[in-house]
Amino acid sequence: MTRLKKTRIQGISLAVISLVGLLLMAHGNTASAADAQEVQVGFGETDITPDVKGEKPVWLAGYGPGRRATGVHDPLMARCLVLGDGKEKIALVSVDLIGLQYPNVKEIRKGLADFKYVLVSSTHNHEGPDVVGIWGRGFFSRGVDDDYVASVVSKVVELVKKTAENLSPATAAYGTASDETLVGDSRKPVAKDGVLRVIKFTKAGGQETAGLLVQWNCHPEAMGSKNTLVTADFPYATVAKLKEQHKCPILYMSGAVGGLMAPPDGLIKNNEGKVLEEGDFEYCRLYGEAVADLATKATAAVEPIGLTPFTVSAKPIAVPVTNPMYRLARVARILRREGRIWEGDFQKLGEMVSDETIDKPTAVETEVAYLRLGEVHVASIPGELYPELIYGTFQEPAEPNADFPDAPLEPTVESILPGKKWLLFGLANDEIGYIIPRRQWDSSPPFAYGRKSSQYGEINSCSPEVAPIIMQALKLRVADVAAPQVQVPK
Numbered sequence: 163m164t165r166l167k168k169t170r171i172q173g174i175s176l177a178v179i180s181l182v183g184l185l186l187m188a189h190g191n192t193a194s195a196a197d198a199q200e201v202q203v204g205f206g207e208t209d210i211t212p213d214v215k216g217e218k219p220v221w222l223a224g225y226g227p228g229r230r231a232t233g234v235h236d237p238l239m240a241r242c243l244v245l246g247d248g249k250e251k252i253a254l255v256s257v258d259l260i261g262l263q264y265p266n267v268k269e270i271r272k273g274l275a276d277f278k279y280v281l282v283s284s285t286h287n288h289e290g291p292d293v294v295g296i297w298g299r300g301f302f303s304r305g306v307d308d309d310y311v312a313s314v315v316s317k318v319v320e321l322v323k324k325t326a327e328n329l330s331p332a333t334a335a336y337g338t339a340s341d342e343t344l345v346g347d348s349r350k351p352v353a354k355d356g357v358l359r360v361i362k363f364t365k366a367g368g369q370e371t372a373g374l375l376v377q378w379n380c381h382p383e384a385m386g387s388k389n390t391l392v393t394a395d396f397p398y399a400t401v402a403k404l405k406e407q408h409k410c411p412i413l414y415m416s417g418a419v420g421g422l423m424a425p426p427d428g429l430i431k432n433n434e435g436k437v438l439e440e441g442d443f444e445y446c447r448l449y450g451e452a453v454a455d456l457a458t459k460a461t462a463a464v465e466p467i468g469l470t471p472f473t474v475s476a477k478p479i480a481v482p483v484t485n486p487m488y489r490l491a492r493v494a495r496i497l498r499r500e501g502r503i504w505e506g507d508f509q510k511l512g513e514m515v516s517d518e519t520i521d522k523p524t525a526v527e528t529e530v531a532y533l534r535l536g537e538v539h540v541a542s543i544p545g546e547l548y549p550e551l552i553y554g555t556f557q558e559p560a561e562p563n564a565d566f567p568d569a570p571l572e573p574t575v576e577s578i579l580p581g582k583k584w585l586l587f588g589l590a591n592d593e594i595g596y597i598i599p600r601r602q603w604d605s606s607p608p609f610a611y612g613r614k615s616s617q618y619g620e621i622n623s624c625s626p627e628v629a630p631i632i633m634q635a636l637k638l639r640v641a642d643v644a645a646p647q648v649q650v651p652k
């Protein structure tokens with residue numbers, strides 16, 4: 163009986179193979195089906211470490227002001243992946259910085275006008291130079307070295323151009339691996355994105371890995387607020403270990419890091435079993451390597467996907483700024499980014515704020531984008547998204563003492579994106595701060611959870627309007643592609 167069954171299965175397999183062969187011949191193509199899904203790929207990287215021995219001080223961003231860099235532990239990098247479909251090119255760039263601002267990204271795009279789309283995402287590194295303004299010598303001094311930022315802009319342009327000169331065909335595969343214990347959440351309610359997402363590129367016609375695109379969701383702040391050495395924090399170790407394991411270039415991108423996703427306490431131990439803590443380079447390395455191991459697990463679970471054709475919808479939007487600290491910093495010229503008059507509609511970019519209109523409601527211009535790369539959906543979010551806004555894991559009922567407990571729930575990333583295979587790039591093309599579900603917003607007493615003061619978060623957010631606007635904008639960008647009325651800002 164076994165033998166009979168086997169013969170039958172072999173017979174069916176042969177029939178299937180012949181059918182596939184006939185179909186391929188009917189298309190005048192004797193190549194394998196996978197070849198149809200090839201995409202042109204190039205990876206590159208360049209050093210963007212600031213000069214800490216120069217005349218100008220380098221102020222480290224991410225915690226309080228006044229943290230001057232005293233040396234370099236490991237280099238800060240800009241890394242890129244250029245994708246081509248034979249006609250058009252897209253560049254995905256990651257920089258080891260706290261949050262490159264939208265005006266700087268627009269400068270980068272000016273130098274890359276022949277690209278269909280350029281996305282520049284910051285890892286949100288808390289151990290690199292201030293590129294925003296609020297982390298200078300003291301509370302009222304600006305921490306940005308404009309010459310350094312200009313050098314990052316030109317280095318990224320050169321990097322992307324150079325990478326695009328050497329594209330080669332590859333196939334792509336998508337996979338995920340999950341481990342929520344690898345992220346700590348220091349803000350209530352606990353909601354995390356513990357899913358690491360990866361795209362593995364394999365050189366066409368072989369087995370050799372061409373590169374990995376890795377998206378993970380954690381603040382690069384393993385070195386904490388006392389460290390004064392420039393470092394890329396844990397992503398340095400993640401990339402180093404992945405390069406060693408897979409013998410290929412790596413692009414590391416940060417996803418939803420808001421809601422205070424940080425390296426966890428009590429989990430990372432050294433060889434002697436001692437629990438290591440924040441602020442220790444061994445802790446930082448071991449945590450980064452644990453993330454690399456999760457990425458390797460994801461690569462073992464990949465499934466082939468097509469990444470072409472490319473469709474992009476990206477539009478500038480206005481986000482109102484009511485945060486009194488941000489407004490003060492703007493008046494004090496610590497934040498030098500130009501504001502716009504808030505017109506009450508995020509789809510309307512108001513006039514630039516002038517000395518005469520400085521008292522009017524102000525907005526900042528930013529960008530939300532949706533990229534459809536073949537079967538993969540990419541959400542491009544210009545700040546630190548709270549993970550509730552991905553999965554809809556909102557606290558129910560809302561905390562009664564929060565400021566807007568009855569606010570409608572925002573649409574979520576999972577409900578908006580029209581497919582299961584997706585990537586989310588946070589701090590993409592901008593860093594506008596925390597994107598907090600409106601129901602969680604809590605800046606006026608009485609405070610949620612019986613607290614005497616507000617939780618950390620609101621102080622680094624433009625306004626309670628941010629989350630509803632960002633999620634609505636993402637929904638519109640996805641609808642644009644379905645519609646198809648696509649605009650790409652240059």
Ligand SMILES: [Zn+2]
Nearest residue numbers: 286381419546
């Ligand atoms: Zn942050």
